[in-house]
Amino acid sequence: MSGSAYAIDVTGVTKRFGDKTVVNAIDLRVQRGEIYGFLGPNGSGKTTFIRMLCGLLTPDAGTGTCLGYDVRTQQADIKRHVGYMTQKFSYYEDLTLRENLDFIARLYDVPDRRAAVQRSLERLGLVNRSHQLAGELSGGWKQRLALAACLIHSPQLLLLDEPTAGVDPKARREFWDEIHRLADEGLTVLITTHYMDEAERCHRLAYLAYGNLLAHGTLADVLANGRLTTWTVTGPELITLAAALRGRAGVEQVVAFGTTLHVSGRDAAKLDAAVSAVRSPRHAWKKTSSSLEDVFISLMDQAKDNFA
C-alpha cells in the first residue's frame, strides 16, 4: 500500500495473443477519486487491458502499480481492493440476488456480512427482488446486481467493463448518478463505454484503437487535440450533396444526422476548399465545433492507416 496519488499508474503495458498484439505499450495514470472513461472500437483491447489491471491476465511487458500494488507480482493484494464488473454478466444465474451477494461477501470476508449485504441491496434498490433468481432478471437489473456485488467489499478502485451496454436511458442515468456519488466518496472508477454521452460524464478519457492509446485527457483536451474542423449543412437533397463531398481532398467524414450533414476533416484549409467547391445558396452552411464522436471516428481512421 502506498500513498501514491494514482490509483492506477502503469507504463508500457503490452499483451499479445499469439503473434497479435492486442494491447500495445499503454501508459496510463488514473488519479484517486477520478472517473476515468475508456473508449475504443470493438476489439481495441479495452477488456484485455482491464483484465491485466486486476490480475486476470499477466502482461507480456510493462510495469506499474494498481492501488500501489505491483500489477505483475501482487495480484492477490490487488484483487482484495478492486471491484471488477465483467463485460458479460458473470454472477450465478441459479442463485438469488441475496445468495449471490452473500457468496461474494463471504469470499472477501466482509465484516458484519449480513448487514453489509442488506445495505448493498437497499442502496441499489434491490430489496424487493432479493429472493429472485439472478437468471430471471432483466438486463438492467442484472447490471445493478453486478454493481452491488462488486461494491460489497468496499473496494478502493472500480473497474467497470461496459456496465451500461443494453440498459435503458433512465437506468443508465441512475447508474451514472450512482457512479458519481461513489466517486465523491473517494472511489476511483475506470469505466469502458461506447456511449458518447457517458464519455462526457467522465473526468478524464482515454481512447484506444488497435491496442494503441490514441488520445487521453479531459474532454476539452481530447477535443482540442483532435484538431478537427466540422461543417454542418442543412437543406434539400443532402444525399446528392454527400456523394459530391465524399472523396474530395480534405473531406474525411460525411455523416448524416437526421436533416443535417456533418462534414469534417483534420486539414481545415483543404476542407474549406472542398466545401467552397460544392457550396450553393440552396443549403445553409455553418462551421461548428466537432463532437467527441467526430473526433473518435477521425482518430480511428488515422489508426487504421497507421496500425491495421
Next chain:
Amino acid sequence: MRRFTFHRLWAMVLKEFIQMKRDRLTFGMMVGIPLMQLMLFGFAINSDPKHLPTALRIADHGPFARTLVAALRTSGYFNLVTEAATEAEARRLLRLGDVQFVINIPEDFSRQLLRGERPTLLIEADATDPAATGPAISAVRAISDHVLDRDLVGPLARLRAKAGPIDFQIHAHYNPENLTPYNVVPGLMGVVLTMTMVVITALAITRERERGTMENLLATPVRPFEVMLGKIIPYIIVGYLQLTLILLAARVLFDVPMVGSLALIYAVSLLFIAANLAMGITFSTLAKNQLQAVQMAFFFFLPSILLSGFMFPFRGMPEWAQWVGSILPNTHFLRIVRGILLKGNGLAEIAPALWPLLAFLVVAMAVGVKRYRQTLD
C-alpha cells in the same frame, strides 16, 4: 491472506450446495443412476431363473433314477424338455442353446448306488450366463443330498453317507469362472460411484468457465485449493447417499451377506469418493468445455469397469491390464468392499488396498491444483 482460509472454503461449499439443490435434474440423476444400474444388473442377478430348459440322458430307468428326476422337476428349476439319446446330441442341444442343462444319469446308477459306490451324476451346464445357472446348480446339490432318504430305508440306510450318496459332477461349459451376485452387487458400488462422482466434478469447473462465472471467481481472492475442495465436499455427501442406497438394495433386494463392519465401509469409502471427485476436478481443469470433460470422464470410466476386476477376474487379465488396473481406485475399492462384506475383513486386512487409494487422491488433487489456472491467459 495468501493462504487457505475456511471462510472462503465455506463460501464455496454453501454456493455449491445451493446450486445442487436448484439443479433438480442432476440431483435426480445422482440418485437415479445407482438405482437404475442396480435394477439393470439386478435383473440378471436376482431373477433366480426357474424352468430352465433341460435335457435328460437317462441310461438307467431304475426307481432311484426316477425319484431323482421327479425331485429335480419339482424343484422348479428344471423344465425337462427333451431326452437326448446320445452324448453327441446332448452336446448339440447345449451348443445351440436349446437347453441350459443336460443331466446325465449313467447306466448302472442304481446298482452302484446300492453297492455304496457313490455313482456319478453329471450335470452339464451352459454357463455363458452364470447368473442363470448358479441358483439351479445350488438347488441340485441340496436336492441330491436328501432326495433319496426316503428310498434308502431299512438296511439301505447305511448308504445315507455323510458326503451324500451321489457324487455330483458339474461341468460348467464356456465360463468356468462363476460370478455370483454377491460378487456383483458390492462391485456395483465402486462402479456407480466412479461413474457419477467423476462426471459430476468433471463438469464443475468447465461449467463455471462456460457460463462466464469463472472470470468473476478469479477476480476474487479465492484460492485454487479452496475452489476445488469447495466443489468436492458437497458431492462427498451425494456419494454417501449413493453408497447407502446400494447397500440397502444389496441387503433388501439381493440378500448380499454383510459379514464385516458397515462402519468400516463407510469410513473407507471417504477415501474412494474423494479420489474420484479429485479425478473429476482434475479433468475439469484440463478440459476446454463440458463436452470434453464428459469424454474424459468416460475414458476413465471404461477401464474402471473393465480392468478393475468388476467385469473380468483380475488375475485372469494380461499383465499390462493388471498394471493399469492397479492404478485405478475402483480396483482397490472392489477388493476392500468384497473383503469387508463377504469375508469380514478388518482394517488390518484391507490396509494394503488403502494406500493406493490415498496415493491416487493426493496425485489427482495435486495435478488439479497445479493445472487450475488462476488467470485467463
